[in-house]
Amino acid sequence: MLRNIVCGLAIAFFSLGAAAESYKMTLSGASPSGLWTMIGVGIDGAVKDAFPGSTITYQTSGGGLANIALLDQGKVELGIAHDAELHIATLGAKPFRKPITNLRAIAMLYDWAPMQMVITKAFAEEHGIRTFDDIAVKKPPIRIAFNKRGNITEYVAVEMFRAIGVSLDDIKKWGGDVIYAASDEQGDLMKDKRIDMFTNGVFVRTSFIVQAGDAVDLVLLPVSDSVIKKISQELSVAPFVVKAGSYSWQPTDVATLALSAILVVNDKMDDKVAHDLAEALHKHIGKLQGAHGSLKAITPEFLTSQKTVPYHKGAEAYYREAGLLK
Incomplete structure (x- = not known):
């Protein structure tokens, strides 16, 4: 009897721990208003729905080029960047002094x-x-x-x-x-x-x-x-x-x-965190679609459609589990 009670308490404890998991992260975007701000609202909403108590804080910046530098230096957890910006970063072309090869994708955001x-x-x-x-x-x-x-x-x-x-x-x-x-x-x-x-x-x-x-x-x-x-x-x-x-x-x-715009992270992000971010955006994609009229066209398949940088291992693992990547 006592053993059953202890086991039950242990199960309840670990279930509570999983349910209580939440994330506090900073997303580096661009101006304090405009589309990327609304994308930030959508990402925050999706992660909140998936992991109650989470907060994705939108931080203004000079845009994608600045975000790439911030991610490379580990100063923010999340950033938005255009495909062209990521491409010239991987080449080390101006304004970058050296190739930036440690960025990984979580999701495609738009390509229109x-x-x-x-x-x-x-x-x-x-x-x-x-x-x-x-x-x-x-x-x-x-x-x-x-x-x-x-x-x-x-x-x-x-x-x-x-x-x-x-x-x-x-x-x-x-x-x-x-x-x-x-x-x-x-x-x-x-x-x-x-x-x-x-x-x-x-x-x-x-x-x-x-x-x-x-x-x-x-x-x-x-x-x-x-x-x-x-x-x-x-x-x-x-x-x-x-x-x-x-x-x-x-x-x-x-x-x-x-x-195109892509949600990117540093490759040092924990696999589980990247997995959870991809899961949140997929399962609560309505938050992204509803953030701005131009984002209604986003589909689950679209999240996995970018080819500019590799997907983070954790995000890739989730997308394979969900049947979105082979």
């Missing part, structure tokens, strides 16, 4: 942030520009706004121009200008007709593009297969098609490239 080359219709017609590649041929005096220096979308855009044989100095030599501006400022510059074109890697129908299109007639320039292939190989970003009608002024499909 296309590089959008938006030009005013008036300027495009005046200079005979129908495609992105035409800029290299026509050499127009174009005023272009890139995202702020250090932002990965600025980096990718510059590489795309290089792929068509155009440097930023070339643009200035043609009588044009190069401006660095955040997304909303790009929209304002376009509405005020202070630029002829902007380039950014954001979701289709992001508000600043829609609002700019309401004020000025715009064109979304298609990118050639050769540029898409070159940049895909060099930066580990994927081809993407902006479907016809995504904007009222865009009647046909437009080919380009898209950035």
Whole structure:
């Protein structure tokens, strides 16, 4: 009898311990508002549901490049980074001084942030520009706004121009200008007709593009297969098609490239912790899907679809258990 009581208490104790398990971690994102903040809310909600009492605290940062450095140094447990950022980190390319090879994926978060080359219709017609590649041929005096220096979308855009044989100095030599501006400022510059074109890697129908299109007639320039292939190989970003009608002024499909975002950790993270994170995101995927309208497309299979860096062993083990990886 006594033995049964002791065994029962032991079982209850260990069950209570498992049920009471919780995690306190910091997630390094980007700005204090915007999509990555909402992704942080979704991740926090999923982990809370799976492990009551847990808290995933969102920390602002300079973005994916900064997050990679923080993870490499063990200063945060979780970080969000774009595929292109992770790729250049593994190569040790600028701004990194050496290859960063100790990062591992927990889950893919999105892969639908296309590089959008938006030009005013008036300027495009005046200079005979129908495609992105035409800029290299026509050499127009174009005023272009890139995202702020250090932002990965600025980096990718510059590489795309290089792929068509155009440097930023070339643009200035043609009588044009190069401006660095955040997304909303790009929209304002376009509405005020202070630029002829902007380039950014954001979701289709992001508000600043829609609002700019309401004020000025715009064109979304298609990118050639050769540029898409070159940049895909060099930066580990994927081809993407902006479907016809995504904007009222865009009647046909437009080919380009898209950035992906990945939840990453240091490879020193305990296997069980990584396993539990993957399990939380899978079993409570609704928290991610509900965090922002653009995340509704996330599926269980999508969580395992990135190929830029290896999955953490613990996360990989869970996904295999769940039948999401073979």
